[in-house]
Amino acid sequence: MNYSDRFCVKPGSTVKLDKIDAGFRDRHEDQASALLEIETYTQRLREQQYRLYAENKRSLLIILQAMDAGGKDGTINHVLGSMNPQGTRVYGFKVPSAEEAAHDFLWRIHQAAPHRGQVAIFNRSHYEDVLISRVHNLVPRKVWSKRFELINDFEKNLVDSGTHILKFYLHISADEQLRRFKQRIDDPARHWKISESDYTEREYWGDYSRAFEDALGRCSTERAPWYIIPANHKWFRNLAVSRIVVETLEALEMEFPQPMVDIREIKARYHQAEVEAVRNGKKPKGKKRKKGKD
Numbered sequence: 240m241n242y243s244d245r246f247c248v249k250p251g252s253t254v255k256l257d258k259i260d261a262g263f264r265d266r267h268e269d270q271a272s273a274l275l276e277i278e279t280y281t282q283r284l285r286e287q288q289y290r291l292y293a294e295n296k297r298s299l300l301i302i303l304q305a306m307d308a309g310g311k312d313g314t315i316n317h318v319l320g321s322m323n324p325q326g327t328r329v330y331g332f333k334v335p336s337a338e339e340a341a342h343d344f345l346w347r348i349h350q351a352a353p354h355r356g357q358v359a360i361f362n363r364s365h366y367e368d369v370l371i372s373r374v375h376n377l378v379p380r381k382v383w384s385k386r387f388e389l390i391n392d393f394e395k396n397l398v399d400s401g402t403h404i405l406k407f408y409l410h411i412s413a414d415e416q417l418r419r420f421k422q423r424i425d426d427p428a429r430h431w432k433i434s435e436s437d438y439t440e441r442e443y444w445g446d447y448s449r450a451f452e453d454a455l456g457r458c459s460t461e462r463a464p465w466y467i468i469p470a471n472h473k474w475f476r477n478l479a480v481s482r483i484v485v486e487t488l489e490a491l492e493m494e495f496p497q498p499m500v501d502i503r504e505i506k507a508r509y510h511q512a513e514v515e516a517v518r519n520g521k522k523p524k525g526k527k528r529k530k531g532k533d
């Protein structure tokens with residue numbers, strides 16, 4: 240079974256996160272045994288992004304959500320970092336600025352949507368508005384509960400306009416989160432990553448889990464699916480995400496655009512003439528300037 244089917248949240252299904260094994264690693268013993276596969280998919284990902292960029296017809300939006308220390312940054316770095324930066328943009332969505340907060344919740348998101356030929360990666364997203372906003376009562380229930388439908392409509396609009404959307408929930412266990420916090424405390428190079436709020440938010444683990452379950456179940460659609468990625472093992476998370484992106488892009492069978500010029504003519508008339516000139520020791524001449532003009 241391909242990973243897209245395996246980890247996809249079926250539209251309309253009820254999600255129970257504590258029933259899903261965050262430590263799953265398929266048939267792989269450890270990172271070493273998966274290395275070749277990870278490299279293969281990373282390479283295929285690079286090739287597919289090159290085609291998407293060259294084709295310049297559609298775009299890809301990758302959304303990453305997780306509990307704190309769930310590995311969003313690591314996923315961007317290891318998996319998506321293999322793509323050519325020229326056709327890629329990463330957006331991190333933090334607490335809305337005063338200007339952003341004065342608009343509807345999708346305003347800032349829409350502006351960051353990818354244009355044709357581009358891959359956009361969202362580190363957090365509009366889903367925060369049905370997660371933290373719900374858990375901390377930043378808006379009343381009657382406001383956030385309408386957002387699932389608004390999100391589905393918004394994503395439909397993007398898809399209808401040529402954007403492919405893949406949404407990944409990086410699933411770690413509460414124990415694994417604590418282990419990662421400890422690593423951050425023990426390693427001076429990671430101190431900058433830890434904050435008090437990591438611990439205070441952990442108190443709301445259950446509330447966040449319910450909020451995620453609703454968001455995943457209600458906003459996984461055929462056109463913009465959610466995937467729940469077992470992410471306790473960072474290497475497995477990297478493998479699963481890159482594999483799903485590759486499966487999606489390869490299924491599009493993207494073609495390089497037809498040349499705008501007659502390649503045979505270019506070769507015979509121009510290229511061959513240049514080759515001859517070089518052989519005869521001639522250098523390319525600059526255009527003669529007309530006198531009186533600069």
Ligand code: ATP
Pocket residue numbers: 307308311312332333334335362363364367368371372
């Ligand atoms: P991360 O934890 O994603 O690696 P970070 O630690 O570098 O990011 P933070 O400022 O801790 O940066 O994280 C961003 C914070 O902004 C999160 O607590 C997130 O819940 C919050 N946030 C994002 N979008 C919204 C929103 N729409 N409304 C309220 N808070 C939001």
Ligand code: MG
Pocket residue numbers: 307
């Ligand atoms: Mg944080």
